[in-house]
Amino acid sequence: MALIPPSPGANAPRSRSHNRHVILGQIQAAGPMGRAALARSTGLSTQAVSNIIADLETDGLLEPCGARTVGRGLPAMQYQINPGGAFALGIEVRQTAIVGALLDLGGAIQATERVSLTDTAPETILPLVKSLKQRLLASCPQAQHKLLGAGLVMPGPFGATGLSGASADLTGWTDINVQEAFETALDGPVFVQNDANAAAMAERLGGLAQGVQTFGYLYFGSGLGLGLVAHGQLITGAFGNAGELGQIPVMTPDGPRTLENCASRNAVQSHLARAGLPGDDIEQLARHFADGQPALLGWIDGAAAALSQVLPLLENLFDPETILLGGAMPAEIVEAMVARITLPEVSVAHRPDRQYPRLQVGSCGRLTATRGAAALVLSNALSPQFSLSA
Structure with a gap:
């Protein structure tokens, strides 16, 4: 496994902002550290590290957490991220709801709220997002003047493409500058990503993909x-x-279909509706699974068969250390799906020196994309390694 070393610091004066990110990122990844250890891991001088730590303490982003003896000499003061030093807002826009979460700098959720939707037009969503931000901040007064920004996630594709108008697309957003619209509504900087990218970010910063x-x-x-x-x-x-792989064709007993038409929330809802069963929310799906509902179990089999055709292609094209599955679906259904997916030995991913399973259920739960939206902001503050541009 090829690992990328920590991003090095730069001693040039103009690199102050970069170096702050480097120090925060190192501590976020490794836990409490002292000045000497930070200097060794970043390549910065001990004096530069001391100056940066002093600045970050003044700004409330770092806090001392006790001294630790390492080798000879006096115990070295250790520093950690101050969770209450800053906050990030995450907003996820779905077809049927807006979900918001307020996270502290340590990645812990401080407040959440869900607003149901019957209309996804911009003129409906933007005022709702503005009022949602106000309520979340009101519920966490300490975040009022410490908000770093907001992350916004919504289903792709972005812009006018050959996939526009697909079943998961949000009506009315094709010709809208999404970032400008939400920065105006939220009165501050906004990072925009699709929901799958944000979910990956949540797992990278606080889930099973930490260190991957x-x-x-x-x-x-x-x-x-x-x-x-x-x-x-x-x-x-x-x-x-x-990553818009939902339109990849797969073979089913009924002929060729797209992967998204076999394995998605829209797909399971349509399948259950044909059986005369409700399936519009996650709780209903969880109840059907607990009851052993044959229609749902049949859909899980079909979704797993479709994914078994596509995931080996992803492995061979991308060569990942692991693939995670999750999102706005009951964890028990995702676990059942993973148990039924067949991955062939004829794959670059089938190798004896693997550190992680080829396929895993993500750990961040139903709010994965919402948490990931806020994580876009936190990663921008904590590490220079992440690329956040859409």
């Missing part, structure tokens, strides 16, 4: 998306639409 440099995250939203992280950086594509 190259992986794929298959995200079950209304449709089906793929977040790709290579050497610690998101792969977004030229226009932010990398």
Whole structure:
């Protein structure tokens, strides 16, 4: 496994902002560290590290957490991220709801709220997002003047493409400058990504993908998306639409269909509706699974068969350390799906020196993309290694 070393610091005075990111990123990744250890790991001088730590303490982003004896000499003061030093807002726009989360600098959720939608037009969503931000901040007063910014995630594709108008697309957003619209509504900087990319970021910063440099995250939203992280950086594509694998054709007993029509929230809802069963929300799906509902179990079999055709292709094209599955789907259904997926031995991923399973269920749960939206902001503050541009 090829690992990418920590991003080095730069001693030039003009690199102050970069070096702050480097120090924060090192501590976030490795836990509490002292000045000497930070100097060794970043290549910065001890004096430069001391100056940066002093600045970050003044800004409330770092805090001392006790001294530790390392080798000879006096105990060295250790520093850690101050969770209450800054906050990030995450907003996820789905076809049927807006979900918001407020995270502290340590990545812990401080407040969440869900707003149901019947209309996804910009003129409906933008005012709702503005009021949602106000309520989340009101519920966490300490975040009022410490908000770093907001992350916004929504289903792709972004812009007018050959996939526009697909079942998971948000009506009315094709010709809208999404970032400008939300920066105006939220009165501040906004990082925009599709939901699968944000979900991958959440797992990278606080889930099973911590420490994993190259992986794929298959995200079950209304449709089906793929977040790709290579050497610690998101792969977004030229226009932010990398990973739109839902339109890949697969063979089913009923003939060729797209993967998204076999394995997504929209797909399971349609399947259950044909059986005369409700399936519009996650709780209903969880109840059907607990009851052993034959229609749902049959859909899981079909979705697993479709994914078994596509995932080996992803492995051979991308060569990931692991692939994670998760999103707005009950964990027990995703686990059952993973148990039924067949991965062939004829794959670059079938190798004896693997450190991680080829396929895993993500650990960040139903709010993965919402948490990932806020994680876009936090990663920008904590590490210079992430590429966040759509």
